Amino acid sequence: MIGIDLGTTFSAAAYLDPDGNPQLVSNSRGARLTPSVVMEEDDGTVVVGEDARESMVLMGDAVVSTVKDYMGTDRKFVLPSGTAYTPEQVSALILKKIVKDAEEFLGEEIRQAVVTVPAYFNDAQRQATKDAGRMAGLDVACMPNEPTAAALYYAWSSRMEKGRILVYDLGGGTFDASIVEICGKQAEVVATGGIRKLGGHFFDQLILNYAADYLLEKYGLDVYDDEYIDELQELSLKAENCKIQLSSRTSAQMVIKIGKVREKLEITRAQFEKMIAGFYGRTESTVRMVLQDAGMSWKDIDKLLLVGGSSKIPYIAERLREFSGMEPSHETNPDEAVALGAALYASGLFEKVQDVCSHSLGIVSRRGAGAEKYNSVIIPRNTALPARMSRDYYTGTNDMKKICLEITEGEDEDLDYVSILAGIEILLPPGIPRNTRVTVEMFLNQNQLLHVYARIHAEPEIYKEIEIPRSSNLDESEIAEQTTLLERIVVQ
Numbered sequence: 001m002i003g004i005d006l007g008t009t010f011s012a013a014a015y016l017d018p019d020g021n022p023q024l025v026s027n028s029r030g031a032r033l034t035p036s037v038v039m040e041e042d043d044g045t046v047v048v049g050e051d052a053r054e055s056m057v058l059m060g061d062a063v064v065s066t067v068k069d070y071m072g073t074d075r076k077f078v079l080p081s082g083t084a085y086t087p088e089q090v091s092a093l094i095l096k097k098i099v100k101d102a103e104e105f106l107g108e109e110i111r112q113a114v115v116t117v118p119a120y121f122n123d124a125q126r127q128a129t130k131d132a133g134r135m136a137g138l139d140v141a142c143m144p145n146e147p148t149a150a151a152l153y154y155a156w157s158s159r160m161e162k163g164r165i166l167v168y169d170l171g172g173g174t175f176d177a178s179i180v181e182i183c184g185k186q187a188e189v190v191a192t193g194g195i196r197k198l199g200g201h202f203f204d205q206l207i208l209n210y211a212a213d214y215l216l217e218k219y220g221l222d223v224y225d226d227e228y229i230d231e232l233q234e235l236s237l238k239a240e241n242c243k244i245q246l247s248s249r250t251s252a253q254m255v256i257k258i259g260k261v262r263e264k265l266e267i268t269r270a271q272f273e274k275m276i277a278g279f280y281g282r283t284e285s286t287v288r289m290v291l292q293d294a295g296m297s298w299k300d301i302d303k304l305l306l307v308g309g310s311s312k313i314p315y316i317a318e319r320l321r322e323f324s325g326m327e328p329s330h331e332t333n334p335d336e337a338v339a340l341g342a343a344l345y346a347s348g349l350f351e352k353v354q355d356v357c358s359h360s361l362g363i364v365s366r367r368g369a370g371a372e373k374y375n376s377v378i379i380p381r382n383t384a385l386p387a388r389m390s391r392d393y394y395t396g397t398n399d400m401k402k403i404c405l406e407i408t409e410g411e412d413e414d415l416d417y418v419s420i421l422a423g424i425e426i427l428l429p430p431g432i433p434r435n436t437r438v439t440v441e442m443f444l445n446q447n448q449l450l451h452v453y454a455r456i457h458a459e460p461e462i463y464k465e466i467e468i469p470r471s472s473n474l475d476e477s478e479i480a481e482q483t484t485l486l487e488r489i490v491v492q
């Protein structure tokens with residue numbers, strides 16, 4: 001069984017070598033990280049990784065990148081052949097490539113994997129990741145959270161016996177923060193939090209916008225115009241390069257060639273820091289909340305571990321140093337720690353890895369007949385997994401025909417700030433009196449996938465598991481159909 005870090009921008013696989021050390025797999029190009037980029041060729045072959053990434057500029061419309069941002073949504077990616085891929089299918093193609101390279105590297109067939117997900121992923125995003133694994137022909141044994149995996153790797157590599165690690169994971173598309181308590185061969189997550197859509201990919205966008213504003217002002221040239229679609233791809237790669245250079249230098253240049261314009265645009269580190277200050281501030285608030293949820297302060301933390309490519313930005317470490325009064329740790333390679341930790345997780349070297357749920361789950365309820373609807377939480381955020389909890393509700397009228405259960409995800413009582421996972425109708429037999437007790441039970445498994453049960457305390461009692469028709473996910477027949485389609489595709 002291998003461990004896979006299925007990242008927004010890069011993916012990686014790791015395994016446990018015969019000496020019991022986690023190692024990264026080298027892909028067909030000999031690299032340890034594979035860009036999460038998918039391209040369709042004219043003959044229908046699909047190319048994943050560096051080759052696809054390099055073609056982004058010329059073959060923009062045949063290339064899909066940052067698909068992880070769209071997991072758990074019904075976004076479609078239409079490629080030149082006319083095939084409309086779901087985010088699950090695109091992720092499955094990335095997984096196929098990762099597994100194929102790992103099989104060649106290890107000389108063994110791989111059927112099972114541990115695939116990590118951001119701690120802040122919600123039910124729909126986790127379900128979509130699991131479905132992507134199935135479509136790739138993989139049995140996804142477990143989906144540990146990325147910061148948890150990184151903490152396992154740190155604990156293992158530093159031989160930490162006992163201590164608390166605060167993981168600050170800033171990658172390409174997501175931000176996660178988790179506090180993980182290590183005690184011998186046991187790891188327990190105390191609290192977690194995160195921000196969707198915050199990471200290096202958005203920092204590139206800031207630099208790109210800066211360049212776009214500059215070109216518009218100086219030359220009246222709008223790079224977002226359809227006419228410059230290829231140039232825009234190239235410019236966004238240059239923006240990323242510029243950002244990476246600014247991690248080791250105090251200024252960097254973007255060489256811009258668009259239309260008749262030839263320009264060297266200089267960006268200083270100070271300018272870049274100003275651009276990302278607001279984003280950093282939001283991560284700091286999240287860390288503060290995670291500490292608060294854990295009932296801890298910085299003095300309770302033994303290690304501040306930086307994970308994810310974007311944590312290499314010097315400004316991030318500087319600000320964190322000021323904020324925490326601790327020295328942020330770069331001891332593990334930030335790009336690799338998650339995959340290596342996933343391999344440790346897969347190996348079972350840790351006797352127990354206990355995570356917590358990252359979003360509260362509940363149902364829409366009323367405090368009485370005619371009262372306003374609110375979000376009634378059943379499993380609160382940061383409850384240890386697996387979690388089984390229930391709450392009682394009462395029927396509002398005599399002889400109710402059905403109960404409408406709307407499952408919520410989010411902490412707020414105000415329904416404007418939570419999302420509805422699914423709406424379910426439970427049909428009732430005739431004659432159920434008003435004020436009959438209905439117990440709604442929720443079971444959240446290790447992978448944070450939800451099961452719901454209802455017990456209606458009538459004569460005779462009704463108890464059943466409720467099938468959740470997740471509105472943002474594929475159903476069984478769609479999965480089967482899309483899997484068949486993928487089986488015909490050759491991935492290189």
Ligand SMILES: Nc1ncnc2c1ncn2[C@@H]1O[C@H](COP(=O)(O)OP(=O)(O)OP(=O)(O)O)[C@@H](O)[C@H]1O
Pocket residue numbers: 006007008009010011068146170171172173174175199200201240243244245247307308309310311312313334335
């Ligand atoms: N030296 C560097 N300085 C600044 N940014 C960097 C550096 N190296 C890599 N990055 C950025 O890090 C990001 C990729 O990080 P990483 O591989 O950890 O993300 P990911 O795993 O793909 O994303 P996620 O974990 O959010 O799904 C990219 O945006 C990349 O530009």
Ligand SMILES: [Mg+2]
Pocket residue numbers: 005007008146171172308338
């Ligand atoms: Mg990552």
